[in-house]
Amino acid sequence: MPPNTTATTGDKPGKSGRKKGRKGRLVVLVLVLAVIGGIAFGAYWSISTVRASFPQTTGAITLDGLSGPVDVKRDGYGIPQIYASSDEDLFMAQGYVQAQDRFYEMDVRRHMTSGRLSEMFGKGQVKNDEFLRTLGWDRVAKTEYDETLSASTKKYLQAYAKGVNAYLKGKDGKDISLEYAALGFTNDYKPQEWTPVDSVSWLKAMAWDLRGNMQDEIDRALMTSRLSAKQIADLYPEYPYGRNKAIVQEGQYDDLTGTFEQGSGTSGSDSASTSGTGTSTSTSTSGTALQSQLSGLYNVLDDLPTAVGVNGNGIGSNSWVVSGAHTITGKPLLANDPHLSASLPSVWYQMGLHCRTVSSKCQYDVTGYTFAGMPGVVIGHNQDIAWGMTNSGVDVTDLYLEKLSGEGYLYDGKVKPFKTRDETIKVAGGASKKIVVRETSDGMPLLSDRDDELVKVGEKATVDTEAPDRGDGYGIALKWTALEAGTSMDAVFAMDKAADWSDFRAAAKKFDVPSQNLTYADKTNIGYTLPGKIPTRAKGDDGSIPAPGWDSTYKWTGYIGQDELPYEFNPKRGYIVTANQAVIDKDKYPYTLTTDWGYGTRSQRITSLIKDKIAGGGKISTDDMRQMQLDNSSEIASKLVPTLLKIDVDDPDVREAQKLLEDWNYTQDADSAAAAYFNSVWRNILKLAFGNKLPKELRVKGQCLLVDPVDTTAPADDTTKVRECGQRDADQAQPDGGDRWFEVVGELMDDENSHWWTTPKSGTRPGATDNRDDLFRRAMIDARWELTAKLGKDLDTWSWGRLHRLFLKNQTLGTEGPGILQYVLNRGPWKLSGGEAAVNATGWNAAGGYGVVWVPSMRMVVNLDDLDKSKWINLSGASGHAYSAHYTDQTDKWADGELLPWSFSKDAVDDSTSDTLVLKP
Template sequence: MPPNTTASSGQKPGKSGRKKGRKARLFLIVLVLAIIGGVAFGAFWTVSTVRASFPQTTGEIKLDGLSGPVDVKRDSYGIPQIYASSDEDLFMAQGFVQAQDRFYEMDVRRHMTSGRLSEMFGSGTVDDDEFLRTLGWDRVAKEEYDTTLSDSTKKYLQAYAKGVNAYLKGKDGKDISLEYAALGFENDYKPQEWTPVDSVAWLKAMAWDLSGNMDDEIDRSLMTSRLGPQQIEDLYPEYPYSRNQTIVQEGEYDSATQSYVQGGSNTTTDSAAGTGLAGDTTAPAGLESQLSGLYDVLDDLPTAVGVNGNGIGSNSWVVDGSHTITGKPLLANDPHLSPSLPSVWYQMGLHCTTVSATCQYDVSGYTFAGMPGVIIGHNQDIAWGMTNSGVDVTDLYLEKLTGDGYQVDGKVKPFTTRKETIKVAGGDSKTIVVRETDNGPLVSDRDDELVKVGEKATVDSAAPDRGDGYGISLRWTALEPGNSMDAVFELDKASDWTEFRNASASFDVPSQNLIYADTKGNIGYQLPGKIPTRGKGDGSLPAPGWDSEYNWTGYIKQAELPYEYNPDRGYIVTANQAVVEKDKYPYTLTTDWGYGTRSQRITDLIESKIKDGGKISTEDMRQMQLDNSSEIAKLLVPKLLKIDVDDPDVREAQKLLEGWDYTQDADSAAAAYFNSVWRNILKLAFGNKLPKELRVEGQCLNVAPVDTTGPADEDQTVRECGQRAADKAQPDGGDRWFEVVRNIIDDEDSDWWKSPKTRLDKATDTRDELFGRALKDARWELTAKLGKDIDTWNWGRLHRLFLKNQTLGTEGPAYVQYMLNRGPWKLSGGEATVNATGWNAAGGYGVVWVPSMRMVVNLGDLDKSKWINLTGASGHAYSAHYTDQTDIWAEGQLLDWSFSKEAVDKGTSDTLVLKP
């Protein structure tokens, strides 16, 4: 703030001071009048616009193309259940209803997947469009639609598009949503008709956010500039197979039949090997700059459903009837994704009035607005859930460029090239050239600095030979046509384990852990997906594109993929942990599993319930989803309490940890202090040792100001985060870092505990010295953020969720952001807890990913199932259903999930009849 010019010392102001004061008051009066006028105009504009875009939910609407009447029944939360007499009518109605509630969201998504964001938002998104055009999601989706999808799937996609377009007919942007009206101030954009390819392309965006280990691949390579092999191994420890159980525990790979067999015999060791870039101990110059430059490109991309691959996790588990009070399975799922407004999920039921050959669906669950079918949920016979498997389906290749081609085995191959023209709202179009190798598109072409670095690298003697430089290409399974859209419809109508597994065989990308339960009492698990096999290398580091021995050699066959059916233990847990033990499987699925912190906690909770014959209820499953226990706190707190602290203020904070049960409730002062200590331990032990080139910009995304006693300046918080990140790369604090610290915790003199001297602190040489400094730093950090009085501290004041509209809510004018955004909510939970309200230790304590929905399916009585969404059914900012589920979600409660016609009718608030 500027200094006070009106004599804070008690003296009377002079003439110039009085003049400045009058000017200040005049400015203030003008400002207030402007605000009042703006609010009045905004209120009038908002009310008229909102009313114009709200959907009709009662009465009748005629739709050309329907073969018969369709009922759309909405409950008090606006969740629709659709009843039709044919498959095409069902999916046409789904397209119409989703467009009523969410078309702006759908439109933004299709512009993102096709690299056409600039058509809506202008020059600020041109770089994003260039990269997305280089990947070519829409091109692959069109090829998929034209060549690989079944005729029935195409028919459903066409029906869905017909429904969306029936909604759009005769409407201007302002009639569709508030966002279009706001965009109208900037450009004359008008929504175009929906196409079947628009729906297929969304699966590519979802796959991108949930794909493999590309970040870790880059990080490991960049670490070689500063760290030795043992240090890198310390930072990427092996999965703790002896402590945290894998998903599949019964069965193994049978080399005789080349299939995974539950109860099989022939154990096979891992045959894949390799250290990355041609096994070189020194990578060619240019690789480091190319990879760090690629981070800059990746960080700017909008997210689809996750956090651009960082921190993506989920929980799902299923318990069979021998351990439940109903005598039938219970299945729980809560995918962890970046928070978005509206939620990425759209709850819906799709019901044939009579299930028959002409109308085959009776399914309910979570859908994506813009795609027909149900992604996660249940039908009348089975239920299923998904978590990200984390298998490695992306590889980066360092390419040696020569003229108009690239080198492979000593020869130069020409690029495959194409031109892409990007239209820009309010500006000139831009044309780019996309170059592709056999390994995939040259993603380094999308940044001018990367191109310069590639050219500069030619002077380095480490190059395989003299030429024109380096580039980086991307090999990714989703850049090949697949059948995932077929899988959605096959899952929706599967009636037993065999049909479920057959459906999973079509689920190419993204590779998800699929869990299963049916009304007959069976439970199961299947790993699906197009998972590559490699010649040399294991995918953990970028590979040399000039050596064909590092090429992909094929894909793991469906029969070879791990599965489990009715295991003896009576339950299956998937939470991104290792799928199967290494010595029971011949293929490298990934080198970068989640480390099993959540999965083992869920397993322990289940075991504690079923010991001595105990039974699990739907309520027990819900309570497990809300478990806030911190596993890293259980490891560290006993040692932190042994630190001798002299400073009485720091000792006061340390005492918060005495008797703490390690539960991270929103009202817990101990949780606030411990998480600050953990963050400072990471900064001191690792932050000054990691290469600054590691991905740091993404670590500061979504950082929100903490709840202070004074006014919060969110922009300042973000700027400070960026400055900190620019100085050094900081650990994100996820469960990989739990494992890193666990492995060195008993080595009190490890080099990792050494930290440099500062102006205020001595250098540390031992674990306890560093822990003592972290206790002190955390005390003063929270004093600055939450105040000196520790009685006012709590975790929720630090750990807050802000819901932001993903386009105009982050980049639009302030008044538009005010209208579109919601929050904050003070949340319980934390990083790598079952209640995974994740935060990134590199950027602060704000919530950056969440359980995007929660569900518990009761296979004994489907009408007693429960569900909740992060936000609500509607994408309209002033609809009653915009965020009407968020308070309930934040409290950990679930809504009743009606399925039978009787239950749906009982809960119906509005009925809309769609007629031919």
């Protein structure tokens, strides 16, 4: 992406003489006039450019390829509802309208998924392109399009592409988006026509960011260099099935039929696999090789751009459904809020797709959240059913350490040849780069080919500059379900027109990657189903750590049959909650789905809120569901604060901060000083207890102060203490502070003398800690001085929102473009409530500070009694055009927890319509 540019300022004029002073003032005046002139020019250039690319939303436009007229009705937020008389017209119009609002975003996405970012942004993206070419998402997508997708799906993809290209026809980059005009200053990039494969590839990018436990595999393997098996087990506790309920609580696996059956009962035998912390065969066989390969892979993964998540980390979501027995309308309610990276524009695009008359010629009447660049609706409702999604977290990736030998790799004592292909990466403003991609015979790409440092391990032969680890040594290969052609695109269209539970289940079976928890509701029923292509492994292998690729006993043995996967339909309790917790108790199911569930903090809180509401016959409303989505309570605070308040503190300033916790209800509101102090204490507990004990390969450069500037109104009063805190924090591994760490610390609370509570004396900091309370005391001291530096000494000015802020940044030029473009494209900050593993999951990473890094990317509540009384909101707005009225027009309301009316029926859509555009054949 374009390099950063930084502005410089001159020294202040001197005061040693009148002439010198006048000269200085003259210089300042000239500089000010130059700045004003530059801003004026920039403002004129940007505004005129942006306006030229705004979409036409009224009148009529003729599109070649339509078979009949299409109406595009936009409400006051620019959200379009499309009305057509054939499926092909409907999806062609969807492509046209999404391109009007979001084509630059669509173009960047397809260049990412195909490993062609360098064509747009130059040599800075070559390494990323090399890795993405090695994964080969677009190659798999093309195979899907050619070989596995249905004829009707291909027809819809073609129609969508035709609509996008109708929009592009005759337009230069500057006519499409401000970003293209900016890119035009540095290269001659021109947008190319859209293809059906561009749409399918996006599902691969989504699957990558929702891929499951690959990072945990790497972490556990690296920990073996410094930690014992017991210590690693401390950091990866068992899922608390007894406390935090699994999603599926009714039903059983039938050993005789090999299917999962609805209804209460006990499980089948645990014969197919075992659970636990994994085997250590690969690390004991070639520990040095594996350690070096994985630590190098860390750097490659961290640099990759994200699709919808934070490179596979921190991704969660909430979705729950309540039966009509517990609602005020007597009909089900369904809520969903996926937790994804904060991006501008939002990853979601709201839209309605309506056939004027539903028939065999035109089959869809659906509305909800779409991806710009892909036809259909991903999450939402049609005239009969509603559905939501959360990431299941099932383990669909495995890393293998491969022994390399000459031009091949070792497998069961024999050398097998790699499959190879040549790739040429075109670079804007530079020479093309050629690489060679190598795969094992069963399609596993060799990730280690993409980092020069990785290939030095065990290397014995002369290197080839294009495939640098040719010769003997070791490499890392990836097995992943998304690298096989699938049918997820078929599933999207099938869900969009499903009329009942049976239709929905049939559609879900086609949704192979990424594996998602699917919640369901119609006017009388609620349900849940787990779809996905989920591998089975040999007995004793749970996929929790990398495996030896040279031993065939560690290869996947097959896939779980779709009829074997857990589901629930109208459970007796009357509600279903999914929030990335375990899908089913491990002793009730014969397959290990993963060893790395979310730990159920959010799911249990949502369950408690539902049960509290219906206790004594209470009924739940649409607004009750919205309020539940906004719950800010901190589970880890409820565990730790009682102990923190019992600790004697001598320093009156620290005692003043400690007193903030005395009357606190553990709610992380934006205006809460107690929430600010507690979260700082929590972060410092993690640093002290674990930061200096993890392997150096896991260490992250960090300091006590935030990367993003804090809303500071007062200077630090004790700069010495703050500076030392930063020095001590440097080069330490930092836990991210998610609900796995809630469980880790919660398990250790009763062991007051655990070795995890010990820390050495550091400089002039408080003395070494030998037990839990000493460490907690030191964390409270450090937190007090950290927040003094950030927020000032006066506790009356402290608030969580001043620390916990959301910046929305354009994902390309808004992060690495010239400063003027960042100013034009980016928005924020917003001071937010919520926190890590709260239901209102405005996530922050304790390794890097308190800033918001993932968010409820949208929120919706579907009312099955009256669909027009459903509610929704998006993180940003419909438009990807800076300075459009709809660029971030939903964000203030989103931050305040509000939801917008969600019109569905034709009368309701007509009432809410502000602009109407007619697309004519």
